[in-house]
Structure formats: C-alpha cells, structure tokens
Amino acid sequence: SYVLTQPPSVSVAPEQTARITCVGNNIRSKNVHWYQQKPGQAPVVVVSDDSVRPSGIPERFSGSNSGNTATLTITRVEAGDEADYYCQVWDNISDHPVFGPGTKVIVL
C-alpha cells in the first residue's frame, strides 16, 4: 500500500514559520489533505486538495505539493498552533485513504 513519511516533530519559535513535510512516491499526482489535532480533540482539516483552506482556517496555513513532497506551511506561528498534524492521500490501488504518521509541532 501507499506509504507516507512525516518527521516526528518540528520545533518553531513564536512568530516564525513552520514547515511540515509529507513524503510519498510521486505524491504530486495525488491530492493531499492536512489535519490538525490538538490534545484531547478530534482532528480538523486545515488544508484540503493540496492547498485549499476551508472556511474558518486562518490564512497563516497553506499547502503545496511537488515531486515526492507535500508541505504544510504555518506562518507567524502561535502557541495555539501546537498540535499533531497529519497528511492524508487516497491510495487508488486499494481504494482506501492513507494517513501519514503525524508530526508534532512544538512551539518554543
């Protein structure tokens, strides 16, 4: 099945930029969705279809997808952005969704 790789953690100072990568074979051919999960809460989609921001999600969140790497970028990081972030794609062969292992964003 299709495999996604994410760094276990990313540390960033407040007001700086966090970049979370999601690596998969030729991932540029897929639509990537990103979910934020804060402690004790359900996941929330923050970027869909590579770069579409759902209503209510701050403009500080953006996504891109090229080659074998999709990236979620959070600019002007705030303490409230501290969470686990998961990428997700669709595995067309198995007809199943696949989640990445998740990245913990730590705000210093």
Add this chain to the structure above:
Amino acid sequence: EVQLVQSGAEVKTPGESLRISCKASGYSFFTYWINWVRQMPGKGLEWMGRIDPSDSYTIYSPSFQGHVSISADKSINTAYLQWSGLRASDSAMYYCARQLEPGDHDAFDIWGQGSMVTVSS
C-alpha cells in the same frame, strides 16, 4: 450546524460485544459517506472502513476486516461500529468522519468528537 455526535466512553472486558454510534445532524445523511478511524493511545490515525448510508454499502480496511462491523440506520441518521468479541488491543479512541465521495478530492471534513473504548479484564 453540521455535526457528528458520538456515543460516550465505554469500559468492557475481553470477549464482550460493543456497538458505538455516530449521529449526524445538519445535513442530508445520505449524501456523505461515514468513515471510522482508530487512534490508539499516543499513536496516529488508522482508517478502519466506511459506509454509504444511502444503501449501507460498506468497505473495510484489510487490517480490520472480519473483526468489526459497520452499519447505518438511515431512519435516525446514525452510523455504528460494532465488535462481537473485544480484545484488549481494541482499547483506543474511535472517530467517525464524513466524506462527500471516496477518492482523491474529498477530505474528511467533519469529525465526531470521538468515543473512547477501554477493554480490560
């Protein structure tokens, strides 16, 4: 308001049966698939399976096929996840999440709040 409201926490012993629920409101229940996602303590998200509430067509992840059952009652806009013989390894948080169409283009846009299942002797 569009929402999925799940049933509460459960504590069971190994071998027992269990059914947890996910009630949809604020949208047409038949329009979106309902997916179930497991999250074991301190771990990531694992897709378990999905159901089309309009006809109860169901697909399972091979990792969960045969161990869980997904169903839906469209008369009360509710989807279910069921076990007939729980194991200690089933202890986890379980989320339901809706998706417009299975495939590349639609994210899981609304999630339930989660149902915690603890299986212990």
